Amino acid sequence: MGLFSPWFLAALAGLGLPLYLHLLKRQTARPKQVSSLMLYESRTQASTRHRKLRYFLLLSLRLAVLLLLIVAFANPFVNRNAATFTSNRLVLVIVDNSFSMRAAARLADAKQAALGVLAGKGAARGQVAAFGSQLQFLTQAIEDQAALRAAVESIQPGDGHGNFGELARAVRALAPSVHTPIELHLFSDMQRSALAGNFSDMALPANVQFIPHAVATRPEPNWTVEAVDAPGQVWGKDARPVHVRAVIAGFHTPAAQRIASLVVNGKATATKPVAVPANGRAAVDFPALEVPYGFNRCEVKIDSADAFPADDQHHFAVERSDPQKALLVHNYGDSRSPLYIGAALSAAAQSAFLLESINANEAADRTPSNYAFIILSDLNTVPALLENSLASYVRAGGSLFIAAGTSAGARLQIPIFGARIAETRDYSRIPDRFMTVGSSDSSFPAVAKAEGWPGVKFFYALAVDPGDARVIVRLSDQTPVLLEKRIGEGRVVLFTSGLDNLTNDFPLNPAFVPFIEQTARYLSGSQRQGGARVVDAYLELRNAREQGQGVEVTGPEGKRPLTLKEAASAQSIQLTEAGYYQLRLANGRQNLVGVNPDPKESNLDVIPADVMALWQGKSNSGTQEASAPGAPPPRTTPESLWWYVMLFVFAAAIAESVLASRYLGTQREES
Amino acid sequence: MLQRFLKPSVLAAISGLELVAKTVVDGFVAGLHRSPDFGFSQEFAEYQAYTPGDDLRHVDWNVFARTERMYLKRYRGETNSPLTILLDASNSMQFTSHGVSKMDYARYLSASLFYLALHGQRDAAGLITFDDEIRNYVRPSTRQGQLHRLLAALEQAEARARTNFAKPARYFQEFLKRRGIVLIVSDFWESPESVVATLEPLRLNGNEVVLFHVLDPEDVRPSLDGPSILVDLETNEQLETTPDFAKKEYRSKVDAHIADLRDRAQAAGLGYCLLITDRPLDDALREYLTLRGGRN
Numbered sequence: 019m020g021l022f023s024p025w026f027l028a029a030l031a032g033l034g035l036p037l038y039l040h041l042l043k044r045q046t047a048r049p050k051q052v053s054s055l056m057l058y059e060s061r062t063q064a065s066t067r068h069r070k071l072r073y074f075l076l077l078s079l080r081l082a083v084l085l086l087l088i089v090a091f092a093n094p095f096v097n098r099n100a101a102t103f104t105s106n107r108l109v110l111v112i113v114d115n116s117f118s119m120r121a122a123a124r125l126a127d128a129k130q131a132a133l134g135v136l137a138g139k140g141a142a143r144g145q146v147a148a149f150g151s152q153l154q155f156l157t158q159a160i161e162d163q164a165a166l167r168a169a170v171e172s173i174q175p176g177d178g179h180g181n182f183g184e185l186a187r188a189v190r191a192l193a194p195s196v197h198t199p200i201e202l203h204l205f206s207d208m209q210r211s212a213l214a215g216n217f218s219d220m221a222l223p224a225n226v227q228f229i230p231h232a233v234a235t236r237p238e239p240n241w242t243v244e245a246v247d248a249p250g251q252v253w254g255k256d257a258r259p260v261h262v263r264a265v266i267a268g269f270h271t272p273a274a275q276r277i278a279s280l281v282v283n284g285k286a287t288a289t290k291p292v293a294v295p296a297n298g299r300a301a302v303d304f305p306a307l308e309v310p311y312g313f314n315r316c317e318v319k320i321d322s323a324d325a326f327p328a329d330d331q332h333h334f335a336v337e338r339s340d341p342q343k344a345l346l347v348h349n350y351g352d353s354r355s356p357l358y359i360g361a362a363l364s365a366a367a368q369s370a371f372l373l374e375s376i377n378a379n380e381a382a383d384r385t386p387s388n389y390a391f392i393i394l395s396d397l398n399t400v401p402a403l404l405e406n407s408l409a410s411y412v413r414a415g416g417s418l419f420i421a422a423g424t425s426a427g428a429r430l431q432i433p434i435f436g437a438r439i440a441e442t443r444d445y446s447r448i449p450d451r452f453m454t455v456g457s458s459d460s461s462f463p464a465v466a467k468a469e470g471w472p473g474v475k476f477f478y479a480l481a482v483d484p485g486d487a488r489v490i491v492r493l494s495d496q497t498p499v500l501l502e503k504r505i506g507e508g509r510v511v512l513f514t515s516g517l518d519n520l521t522n523d524f525p526l527n528p529a530f531v532p533f534i535e536q537t538a539r540y541l542s543g544s545q546r547q548g549g550a551r552v553v554d555a556y557l558e559l560r561n562a563r564e565q566g567q568g569v570e571v572t573g574p575e576g577k578r579p580l581t582l583k584e585a586a587s588a589q590s591i592q593l594t595e596a597g598y599y600q601l602r603l604a605n606g607r608q609n610l611v612g613v614n615p616d617p618k619e620s621n622l623d624v625i626p627a628d629v630m631a632l633w634q635g636k637s638n639s640g641t642q643e644a645s646a647p648g649a650p651p652p653r654t655t656p657e658s659l660w661w662y663v664m665l666f667v668f669a670a671a672i673a674e675s676v677l678a679s680r681y682l683g684t685q686r687e688e689s
Numbered sequence: 690m691l692q693r694f695l696k697p698s699v700l701a702a703i704s705g706l707e708l709v710a711k712t713v714v715d716g717f718v719a720g721l722h723r724s725p726d727f728g729f730s731q732e733f734a735e736y737q738a739y740t741p742g743d744d745l746r747h748v749d750w751n752v753f754a755r756t757e758r759m760y761l762k763r764y765r766g767e768t769n770s771p772l773t774i775l776l777d778a779s780n781s782m783q784f785t786s787h788g789v790s791k792m793d794y795a796r797y798l799s800a801s802l803f804y805l806a807l808h809g810q811r812d813a814a815g816l817i818t819f820d821d822e823i824r825n826y827v828r829p830s831t832r833q834g835q836l837h838r839l840l841a842a843l844e845q846a847e848a849r850a851r852t853n854f855a856k857p858a859r860y861f862q863e864f865l866k867r868r869g870i871v872l873i874v875s876d877f878w879e880s881p882e883s884v885v886a887t888l889e890p891l892r893l894n895g896n897e898v899v900l901f902h903v904l905d906p907e908d909v910r911p912s913l914d915g916p917s918i919l920v921d922l923e924t925n926e927q928l929e930t931t932p933d934f935a936k937k938e939y940r941s942k943v944d945a946h947i948a949d950l951r952d953r954a955q956a957a958g959l960g961y962c963l964l965i966t967d968r969p970l971d972d973a974l975r976e977y978l979t980l981r982g983g984r985n
Contacts, residue, residue, distance in 0.1 A: 048917070048918070049917075049918045049919070049920045049927065050913070050917050050918065050919055050920065051784070051919075051920045051922055052784070052907075052908075052911070052919045052920070052921065052922065053781040053784040053791075053876060053878060053905065053908050053922055054781050054876075054878035054921055054922070054923065055919060055921040055924070055926055055928050056878050056879075056946075057939060057942045057943055057946060058919055058928055058930055058934075058935075058939060059928075059930065059934060059938070060928050060929055060930060061916075061929070061930045061931040061933070061934040062916070062929065062931070
């Protein structure tokens with residue numbers, strides 16, 4: 019017996035109030051004048067004595083009402099054996115359908131065991147959920163045995179990566195809304211890789227009794243294609259052969275030779291034996307990936323020799339297309355910028371872009387949408403016609419690179435990008451005569467590949483107000499030198515210095531070529547094309563929310579996972595299945611991505627028994643012992659008595675009302 | 690029609706005791722139709738044969754001269770019997786339950802009797818107000834303005850202190866040397882025995898004594914809403930009692946008290962007249978005059 023809120027007992031001091039009032043109110047007769055008391059005699063009415071007695075009863079009832087109310091607020095509870103009210107518990111059946119459950123007959127075994135627990139739950143309420151990367155409830159808390167069984171039967175294997183931390187978080191969120199004890203039955207292969215990074219993330223609430231049912235008790239040997247390194251795009255029919263490297267991993271396996279195959283559009287184009295060491299990894303190279311024009315569904319497969327064939331292939335997509343055209347608009351007479359940019363683009367490993375250099379006067383009759391991206395280099399003036407067409411081009415999904423140079427110093431703001439120019443900074447006048455990079459955002463690929471532009475000397479830059487633009491690189495004096503801004507569906511990258519080797523020495527720096535190459539890939543969108551993703555990753559569908567143009571997504575099974583409303587407004591999609599997703603994005607571009615399960619799912623190692631016991635809150639009992647259904651160990655659970663106390667309050671209040679109206683009503687003299 | 694003006698509550702609305710008295714007496718006279726019993730004066734009653742030992746002063750010598758027989762002339766009273774009203778002005782007289790206090794009622798009654806005596810009979814009239822002392826004394830007289838003096842004395846009579854007949858009674862003899870009619874107006878909240886014992890000597894001196902027992906309806910039939918604390922107007926004593934007692938025992942006790950006072954008074958040769966303050970004044974006058982007529 020105890021109190022959840024004992025501090026409410028301080029209100030017991032209020033019991034003095036009715037006592038005080040009853041003592042004060044006992045005599046209420048008012049004096050009345052008479053001519054003489056000669057003939058009167060003192061009388062205490064017999065009923066007055068009775069009324070005092072009844073007053074005492076009334077006082078007792080009032081004190082009882084107050085006392086019980088205070089006790090109700092203090093919320094008393096008693097510790098009761100949870101086993102005494104097992105019918106009042108919620109049996110929560112969770113079946114793991116993560117990717118590793120596809121191994122052997124694990125999922126079928128788990129469902130069978132779950133049906134066994136449901137059959138033995140008696141009159142208790144049950145709820146069924148499937149657990150992949152997230153906990154998905156398939157029923158409400160119901161007693162309908164048939165519905166619960168049907169829900170278990172309907173669980174299908176998934177491709178997600180299980181995380182017991184996520185499971186515990188979902189159960190913790192559920193527990194406060196369930197006012198009865200929860201008997202949590204988890205049917206899983208208890209994969210070690212599903213453990214949360216922090217063990218405290220897997221803590222379960224006090225009213226949850228965790229009963230694991232492991233369908234696998236020991237690690238099983240498994241080979242898998244762990245990773246594939248292949249480009250997402252190849253350009254031109256004469257492009258150099260594309261090199262594909264795959265990593266074959268074995269978990270708890272002996273040393274063995276596996277046969278790896280490169281499959282393009284369902285046809286094996288190359289086969290290679292690979293010797294995989296015991297419990298180790300081996301790489302296999304396919305030197306020439308020949309793919310036809312368009313999107314190609316490629317995969318690396320190994321021959322199946324274990325109980326988990328689902329992870330023996332790795333999907334990826336490769337697009338072959340003609341080199342894309344890029345437009346460089348520069349000042350008349352400026353030959354440096356085309357030289358450096360063109361050299362950088364052609365020096366890149368794959369000549370994916372054909373650079374066309376023109377001066378500003380020639381740009382008016384060009385159609386921007388014909389180019390993958392456009393570079394404006396150090397323009398004195400941007401003709402209004404060009405500016406308008408470029409703005410429309412960007413909003414529709416085009417990309418623009420603006421090198422401000424020295425000419426923009428006379429302007430108030432950068433055209434199209436919209437940033438206000440605060441001042442020009444000529445570093446040739448400071449003692450060191452140049453400024454270096456202070457900080458850079460390495461998550462931006464063009465900077466990451468160029469390793470942060472070490473040693474680049476800047477002699478001149480514009481100080482612009484970034485506004486809502488993303489600042490990628492700042493100089494040592496915090497002047498933004500590289501910024502990115504999304505306008506409509508397109509992107510604009512602003513370089514506040516020049517590309518002409520006059521305002522800086524960047525074009526001569528080794529970081530220049532990777533910077534130009536990655537920027538070109540980034541702006542053309544080829545970086546996002548093709549390739550491979552992991553299940554549960556998100557794929558960006560559109561830039562701006564206000565764009566109403568619909569997207570089309572076709573899943574691995576040929577179904578469209580998005581509703582019409584989602585297709586018109588969703589900014590991203592979660593890739594929940596392994597296979598190939600075909601997309602038509604909001605900017606009109608097509609894409610194909612290969613989606614693979616998380617490689618961690620291929621490691622079928624199980625959670626050690628001691629860790630499992632620790633998770634259960636026990637010190638030394640095995641998982642299997644705990645998995646006997648329907649026999650929860652004795653434990654006490656606090657049961658609140660609030661409701662019963664309130665019933666007493668109600669009864670006492672009614673009795674008080676009856677007594678008060680009966681005894682304190684106006685007394686009338688009989689006529 | 691005039692009857693309704695004689696209700697105490699109506700009289701209370703009339704300012705001026707003279708007007709009250711005139712209203713009462715005129716209305717009363719109009720309703721009497723020349724009653725043979727009207728008047729205070731002591732008139733010739735009969736002749737009685739002289740017997741030795743009788744007072745020779747009462748012998749009718751004119752009859753003796755004509756008949757040579759001695760007759761005693763008997764009168765109903767003195768021709769000029771002074772009327773003296775002893776008015777109780779103690780605190781209990783100011784009690785009221787319906788707008789007219791016992792003191793007001795006593796004033797109206799006294800004023801009416803004075804008016805009747807002075808204007809009707811041309812008898813002398815006087816007033817003594819008392820509580821536990823003699824508070825005021827207006828000598829009986831028929832002089833011009835006597836009525837105004839009496840009425841002024843009535844106006845000034847304020848209820849205060851407590852009744853004590855024994856203390857002022859010994860002074861009554863000094864003021865009442867001349868035989869006459871003595872009317873005592875009081876609520877007589879004392880034991881009937883002591884009241885009669887105190888006032889009986891007045892009658893023994895040859896006065897005609899009448900007790901006007903003025904009571905409020907609440908004095909006779911009190912009503913209580915519940916157990917109450919009662920406060921004595923004269924002594925300020927407090928006492929708790931119940932509606933049941935007031936309804937049953939008290940009523941029987943007050944009836945016994947009234948009957949005892951009446952019986953003792955009549956036994957001692959004192960006139961007794963019970964006046965409840967919700968009773969019309971002409972009724973009270975009629976009862977009194979009827980009482981006097983019966984006595985003569």
